[in-house]
Amino acid sequence: MTRTSGAAIDDARAQGRAALVVYLPVGYPDVATSIEAARTAVAAGADVVELGLPYSDPGMDGPVVAAAAQAALDGGVRTADVLHAVEQVAATGAATLVMTYYNPVLRxxxxxxxxxxxxxxxxxxxxxDLIPDEAGEWVAAADAHGLDKVFLVAPSSTPERLELTAAASRGFVYAASTMGVTGERATVGERAAELVARTRAAGAERVCVGIGVSTAEHATEVAGYADGVIVGSAAVRALGSAPGPDGLAALGELVGRLRAGVERAGAA
Incomplete structure (x- = not known):
């Protein structure tokens, strides 16, 4: 049975902690290794895996993720590879989402x-890059197949936008901690906690925070107020820090530290 992101977050909540969500692009450094990387992240403590579908015009991706996605595209990765990766990673029992710009889905x-x-x-x-107002076809297809619909909010989102997004989302709402592209930062956006509170007040059942989370300390901070902690660029950087098993080991060590950071918040 498919595990939903909502179920994974609820299970973490029952354990008194936030969920750990790890993003990795399919095909970086190659398809087989990217699948093994996702499995490594799950074994090290990730509750939810976001598998990135590489795209040639990534408007939201920071330099680390964009470079990895381009390397995957140069290696010939296709949507079929992403679906294969989903099957392999979901077999671990982890909730497995695809993060994608909408054009490949339309195509x-x-x-x-x-x-x-x-x-x-x-x-x-x-x-x-898809807002609920323009997502009618995807919402209908997702509802027909029981799929999570995760839309984004940002610090600039109006109360009306937050309500619309909360109502349209299933699984969780992705709260972008800061404006701009993804990437590692020295601090998580100071308005992130406020955004989580506003999104919950707008009706969201679960709110996870991403963009800028890269250390165990960040994870502890964000886990103190959000339902999930999303890490992307730092995970991709760790995987790419060394070839083969050494890169996988570095990724596993990072995810382990992040999971410990999340658990520290729950124990506080």
Whole structure:
């Protein structure tokens, strides 16, 4: 049975902690290694895995993620590889989402993508460039196949936008801690806690925070007020820090530290 991101977050909540969500792009450094990397993250403590579908025009991606996605594209990765990766990673029992810009979904066919993602055991999609107002076809396909619909909010989001996004999302709402592209930062955006509170007040059941989270200390901070802690660039950097098993080991060590950071917040 497919594990949803909501179930994974609720299970973490029952343990008295936030969930740890780890993003990794499929095909970096190659498809087989990216699958092994996701499995490594799960073994080290990730509750939810976001598998990135590499795209040639990544408007939200910071330099680390963009470079990894370009390397994957140069290596010939395709949407079929992403669906294969979903099947392999979901088999671990972890909730497995695909994070993708909307154009590849349109090109594949929205209903067909939803069908194939569900068949692979995927939990759903995170769509950073798609707003609920323009997501009618995806919402219908996701609802038909029981898939999570994760939309984004930002510090600039109006109360009306927060309400619309909270109502449209299933699984969780992705709160971007700061404006701008993804990437590692010295601090998490100071308005992130306020954004989580505003999004919950707008009706969101679960709110996870990403952008800028890269250390165990960040994880502890964010886990103190959010339902989930999302880490992307730092995980990609760790994986790419060395070839083969050494890169996988570095990733596993990072995820282990992040999980410990999340648990420290729960114990506080």
């Amino acid at each position: 594949y066919g929205v209903e067909t993508f939803a069908r194939d993602l569900a068949a692979a055991g995927g939990a759903g999609l995170i769509t950073p």
